[in-house]
Amino acid sequence: MEREKTVILATERYGSGQPWNYVVKDGAMERKGEGSDGESRTYSIIGVFKSVFLPQGYPESVSGDYLQYQFWDTVQAFSSSLSGTLATQASLKGVGVGNQEATVAAATITWLLRDGTGMLGRILFAWRKGTKLDSEAKKWRLFADVLNDIAMLMEILAPNFPAFFTLIVCTAGIFKSIVGVAGGATRAALTVHQARRDNMADVSAKDGSQETLVNLAGLLVSLVLIPLVTDNPVLTLVLFFLFTILHLFANYKAVRSVVMETFNEARLSIVLQQYLRDEKIFSPPEANQREPVFFEFRKMVPIKLGVRLEELVQSPEELQLALKNNNNMPYLLGVKNDCVYVCLGPGTSVHDEMRAMCQAICLSNALNPGTPGKPLMEKKQSHWEMVYDSHKLIDQMFNTFLKGVEAAGWQINRTLLDWDEWRVEWKVKMN
Known part of the structure; x- marks a missing residue:
């Protein structure tokens, strides 16, 4: 019996993904992916992962440096999550968690002072340096992560100086508030660069999903670390420095991978x-x-x-x-x-x-x-x-x-030059 010839009615693909064919089978139209069934299932799993964690239309909808930057950003976020766990444990110990002689009022006051000074630091930093964060996003992004590591180191060491504990954690709180402003603002600037289809919201949302997944992984690893480092300050410092080295290296590679086509x-x-x-x-x-x-x-x-x-x-x-x-x-x-x-x-x-x-x-x-x-x-x-x-x-x-x-590929319809807002109209002219 002669084999029935497959007639392809149409072909479609999602972005740059695997093509799908619409064919006639037994008088009906059927949708089939190219390749074997096993390959189709694999593509389906990858497709679900992409739709959850990557912007719609990836890779065409984002800049060419997106994947490399997000890889290193994921590594730095994971290491920062682990360092943050160590710092949080030290801070809780410093305010009296586990100490029967500590009072709830004293711990609350210390926490409120830390948060209050951090709020003031956030306002002052945004006032003084807010306009610089667009034009020098790479520098401030790296600066924020270095300052964040310094703040966490101060929190880890603070319990060893009980007389200055409140001063140290308040200073660390100011540093972290600056990190929050600089890190958030530069992340927004990089999102503008990465979004190539006016899809800033989608790129930002998927970046949040990636960070949440990384923080979840960091939480699981932290559950294993906490019993090991409790009452072991030497191991705490050793692990912190290892995570910090990884964090700074990943951040350096991340900002180095960014290729901006606008001039600062x-x-x-x-x-x-x-x-x-x-x-x-x-x-x-x-x-x-x-x-x-x-x-x-x-x-x-x-x-x-x-x-x-x-x-x-x-x-x-x-x-x-x-x-x-x-x-x-x-x-x-x-x-x-x-x-x-x-x-x-x-x-x-x-x-x-x-x-x-x-x-x-x-x-x-x-x-x-x-x-x-x-x-x-x-x-x-x-x-x-x-x-x-x-x-x-x-x-x-x-x-x-x-x-x-x-x-050469530079954008000349806009710039990231750091102009102030004064404009002058001079009335005299040279002959």
């Missing part, structure tokens, strides 16, 4: 300096690999963006100097007290902001004696002469540079 000051400086040296433009992966993820303490010439006019000029003569060679650009730029200041006009576009930042970077590097390689401009006696030279340099190269960075 560091990435724009790296790309611009390389272009001015040999006209090569770094791609986003190349520049991100060179971007520093630790805060640097060497002396640098800072750049302040979007400042008040009085920070840049103090007289009509200085305003005329600032406007010289400005070519009617909607920003003013100058140097005061070893700092580069940039004033923005009210109609400044993103490209104007990038142009102003490029010019400010040229000035900053020319003024900084520690800049490696050949300086972008020769340092002169007058700061205003350097400003004029920077105008000429940017006029010559900026349009070509802008086309080059767009071709």
Whole structure:
């Protein structure tokens, strides 16, 4: 008997997953997955796992660095969960859990003081550093995790100093409140980067599911650890340091794996300096690999963006100097007290902001004696002469540079530059 020919009516797939065929069988339409039944069941199990823990449409719906970042983020969350268990046990012991002489009132007061100081620390940190968390998300993400480990170490050591226990746990509470602000805000900034289909809520929700699963695994391991470390401070410290090393290493690998296509000051400086040296433009992966993820303490010439006019000029003569060679650009730029200041006009576009930042970077590097390689401009006696030279340099190269960075894969319709909100409209013009 001749075998019935299979007629495929349609083919579909979910994202980049396994294709499914609609075929005719016994006069009816039937849906079948490609491959054997065993492979179909495997794909089905994997599909359920993906739908629970990964954003819809993965991997097309997220950035290319998503999986590597989430892997290292999972490792650091697991190790942090175990370290947190050790710190919590020490804190409970310090406030008198298990001690018959301890009073409920004393323990409650200590806990309230810790929480109260932490709330104040959260407010003050958000006030002072909130605007920095978008532009330097990698640095603050790593900073938050280092500070979190310091806070947990203080909580573990606090019971050994009963006279200063309240002071130590309150300080640790302040550190943890800063960690909460910096960690939460930078996580949001990274979610914006990862979400490629306006699916921030989904990416954030699935990140929460992953973290919950990791914390559950950490809880199970903690049930085994607690009996071992109880009344054994040496083992507690040894395990804490092992978990901390793993935590910091995983965090470093996580932030290093992030490839952002938007410019902040560091990435724009790296790309611009390389272009001015040999006209090569770094791609986003190349520049991100060179971007520093630790805060640097060497002396640098800072750049302040979007400042008040009085920070840049103090007289009509200085305003005329600032406007010289400005070519009617909607920003003013100058140097005061070893700092580069940039004033923005009210109609400044993103490209104007990038142009102003490029010019400010040229000035900053020319003024900084520690800049490696050949300086972008020769340092002169007058700061205003350097400003004029920077105008000429940017006029010559900026349009070509802008086309080059767009071709290299950088986003030029928005930036992560740390602009303040002052906008100045100057009434005088240079002839």
